[in-house]
Amino acid sequence: MSENVPTLSGDTSLRLREFDAPPADPLGLLREWLDGALRREVREPFAAVLATVDGAGRPSTRVLLAKDLDERGLVFTSSRGSRKGQELAARPSAAMTFYWRETLQQITLSGAIEELTAAESDALFARRPPAAQAATAVSRQSRPLDDEAELRERARALTESGRPVPRPAEWTGYRLVPRTVEFWYGSPDRLHRRLVYERPAPDTQNWTHRRLQP
Ligand SMILES: Cc1cc2nc3c(=O)[nH]c(=O)nc-3n(C[C@H](O)[C@H](O)[C@H](O)COP(=O)(O)O)c2cc1C
Numbered sequence: 001m002s003e004n005v006p007t008l009s010g011d012t013s014l015r016l017r018e019f020d021a022p023p024a025d026p027l028g029l030l031r032e033w034l035d036g037a038l039r040r041e042v043r044e045p046f047a048a049v050l051a052t053v054d055g056a057g058r059p060s061t062r063v064l065l066a067k068d069l070d071e072r073g074l075v076f077t078s079s080r081g082s083r084k085g086q087e088l089a090a091r092p093s094a095a096m097t098f099y100w101r102e103t104l105q106q107i108t109l110s111g112a113i114e115e116l117t118a119a120e121s122d123a124l125f126a127r128r129p130p131a132a133q134a135a136t137a138v139s140r141q142s143r144p145l146d147d148e149a150e151l152r153e154r155a156r157a158l159t160e161s162g163r164p165v166p167r168p169a170e171w172t173g174y175r176l177v178p179r180t181v182e183f184w185y186g187s188p189d190r191l192h193r194r195l196v197y198e199r200p201a202p203d204t205q206n207w208t209h210r211r212l213q214p
Contacts, residue, residue: 008186010104011040016185019193022209026181026197031069033107033183042100050076051095052087060087066098067124073177074109075116077124081170082142088113088174096176104186109178112202116173125167133165134158140170177202182212190214 014036023029037045046066053059060083068075074096079085088094095110116124125133138154145151158165182196192214199207 008104008188010100010102010186012104012188014103014105014185016193018183019185019195019211022195022197024207025205026178026183026207026209027069027071027073029183030074030107030109030181033105034069037100037103037105040103042102045098045100047098048076049097049099050084051097052084053091053093054087055090060084066096067127067173070175073111073175075124075173075175077121077171077173079136079141079168079170080172081140085141085170085172094176106182106184106186108180108182108184109176110180111176111178114175114177116175121171121173122167124173125171130165131155131159136171137165137168187214 018029018032034045044065047063048066049061050064051059051061062084064076064078066074066076080089092113093111094113095108097109098107099105115121125136128136134155137158138151179202180196180198182194184195185193187193194212194214195209196212197207197209199205
């Protein structure tokens with residue numbers, strides 16, 4: 001691949017004091033970074049790569065959207081029947097990476113995965129636009145597709161019926177409860193800044209932090 005394609009071309013002027021004076025709580029800092037990405041008009045700031053492993057230890061990744069950040073962790077939604085859903089059922093831990101090209105920022109989290117309650121998942125499903133609800137209802141994510149036209153037709157008919165679409169049984173919210181959180185700010189001289197937080201168990205607030213070499 002070409003050496004001439006520019007990389008690390010984002011904004012190098014961010015004044016990120018957290019690298020010199022880290023706050024105690026990384027989830028608060030994560031919220032500040034997400035708010036900052038919105039303010040700076042980063043494209044798709046909530047898109048993140050989610051990594052899971054299957055029972056044999058084989059990893060797999062895909063992009064999805066973070067839907068919420070609460071005091072326990074990061075919430076996303078997906079299907080229990082999908083590849084990731086089956087892997088999370090077998091091994092409920094995962095890693096997640098956000099990368100914002102415009103601002104040269106990367107955030108990496110890893111930790112335990114828990115399912116949201118049915119009521120919480122219902123509330124998240126209700127937030128989806130009607131066409132997205134219909135698409136979710138007709139698709140059995142990650143299973144083989146025999147007839148695309150038929151799938152599209154069922155989604156169209158359901159959307160146009162105007163009937164309320166109940167949350168499909170497989171569709172659920174998940175929460176990544178982090179045990180590690182790393183904040184990274186890139187630098188064209190490759191002396192990137194890294195700040196990593198770690199805690200011994202998901203339910204303590206005993207976070208420790210340290211800077212890492214780039
Ligand atoms: C920007 C973007 C956002 C996505 N958001 C979601 C999402 O919120 N939930 C989801 O299940 N898949 C989402 N996808 C699709 C996933 O990348 C993936 O194709 C799907 O979840 C099936 O993955 P699996 O077979 O590994 O389980 C998104 C893809 C992109 C590129």
